[in-house]
Amino acid sequence: MKYLVTDDSKLARLSLVKSLKNVAGDVSIFQATNGLEALKVMEDEKVDVVFLDLTMPEMDGYEALPKLLEMNPKAKVVVVSADVQTKAKERVIALGAQLHMQKPINVEKMQEILDIL
Amino acid sequence: MQKFTLSEDEQDVLQELMNVAYGNATAVVAEMLDAFASLSIPNIKVMPTKELLQTFQKLKESSYFFSTQAFNGEFNGESAFFINEKSAQNLAKHLELETQEDLDDAILELTNVLTSTLTTKLAQEMSTEVSFSLPSISKIPLSEIENIDTFLQYSQVIVIDTELNFQDQKINGNIFILTKDESIQWLKIQLNTILEQLI
Numbered sequence A: 001m002k003y004l005v006t007d008d009s010k011l012a013r014l015s016l017v018k019s020l021k022n023v024a025g026d027v028s029i030f031q032a033t034n035g036l037e038a039l040k041v042m043e044d045e046k047v048d049v050v051f052l053d054l055t056m057p058e059m060d061g062y063e064a065l066p067k068l069l070e071m072n073p074k075a076k077v078v079v080v081s082a083d084v085q086t087k088a089k090e091r092v093i094a095l096g097a098q099l100h101m102q103k104p105i106n107v108e109k110m111q112e113i114l115d116i117l
Numbered sequence B: 001m002q003k004f005t006l007s008e009d010e011q012d013v014l015q016e017l018m019n020v021a022y023g024n025a026t027a028v029v030a031e032m033l034d035a036f037a038s039l040s041i042p043n044i045k046v047m048p049t050k051e052l053l054q055t056f057q058k059l060k061e062s063s064y065f066f067s068t069q070a071f072n073g074e075f076n077g078e079s080a081f082f083i084n085e086k087s088a089q090n091l092a093k094h095l096e097l098e099t100q101e102d103l104d105d106a107i108l109e110l111t112n113v114l115t116s117t118l119t120t121k122l123a124q125e126m127s128t129e130v131s132f133s134l135p136s137i138s139k140i141p142l143s144e145i146e147n148i149d150t151f152l153q154y155s156q157v158i159v160i161d162t163e164l165n166f167q168d169q170k171i172n173g174n175i176f177i178l179t180k181d182e183s184i185q186w187l188k189i190q191l192n193t194i195l196e197q198l199i
Helices: A010-024 A035-044 A061-071 A086-094 A107-116 B008-033 B049-060 B085-094 B100-125 B142-147 B181-198
Strands: A002-006 A028-032 A049-052 A076-081 A099-102 B043-048 B063-072 B077-084 B138-140 B156-166 B171-179
Touching: A002 A010, A002 A035, A010 A028, A010 A107, A010 B008, A010 B181, A028 A035, A035 A049, A035 A061, A049 A061, A061 A076, A061 A086, A076 A086, A086 A099, A099 A107, B008 B043, B008 B100, B008 B156, B008 B171, B008 B181, B043 B049, B049 B063, B049 B077, B049 B142, B049 B156, B049 B171, B063 B085, B063 B100, B063 B142, B077 B085, B077 B100, B085 B100, B085 B171, B100 B138, B100 B171, B138 B142, B156 B181, B171 B181
Parallel strands: A002 A028, A002 A049, A049 A076, A076 A099
Antiparallel strands: B043 B156, B063 B077, B063 B138, B077 B171, B156 B171
16 A cells, blocks of 8 residues: 655654554555645555645645546545634545545544545 | 744644644634635744734734733743734624624634634643633734733744635634743743654
């Protein structure tokens, strides 16, 4: 399995990668700091699961989400955001995300996510 | 006076904690107003109080009024919320308020919910608690910005500035979290502890 963690915050990426390694073990994890970088990773790698933040510079998650799925329709996108408004959740699900999860993602939440996927 | 700065990593951690806290606060206010807000990336700076007052002076030109709320604990300081004239009118329209008294009351309640949720969540992310002293929130006339005693007691402040933006209702405001000098050192230790736990 290949995973892509996209967030402009180093803390958020470190925290998510740590939880992911804890639950999924030794898997391939790529990192991107915004939507544009995520698209570049997706060009080179057949990523299975994308963890995607919404509020990022250059290209935000809302813009990147449909583009990532267009490049790899089989990829599963988990939006990981501080934006917990109902309309934000509805919007990302309508754009094709599998899940919308509230930050931060600890080990328990990561287990829950991987169980669902 | 010791001059504090935040390293790139400390700034990143604080920004991310603020993101999470702001996301929670926005959701509460969005529900209260039955509206959807867009989230902006918080801007974080350590600055002398003089510079902060200059920033406030610029905002003053287009503001309706601004309100402040002090918070106490290991993490202590003050939050300030500016809402501009047009946004205040749009808020009145959105909530169907008819008198200025009702509008002022609504803005104070909005500030209260927004800033208390924000600071409480931010403190929680740093494994501490904050309390709010009474009167918990005050309306400050724009003409008094430069004379506010509470701001003058700080020599340096960490300013976390972000924007509340309800696009459909055309309501936006600026939120500032100001931390006192003695709190900055505590904050730096907390931010580094959080980071070390992940590496």
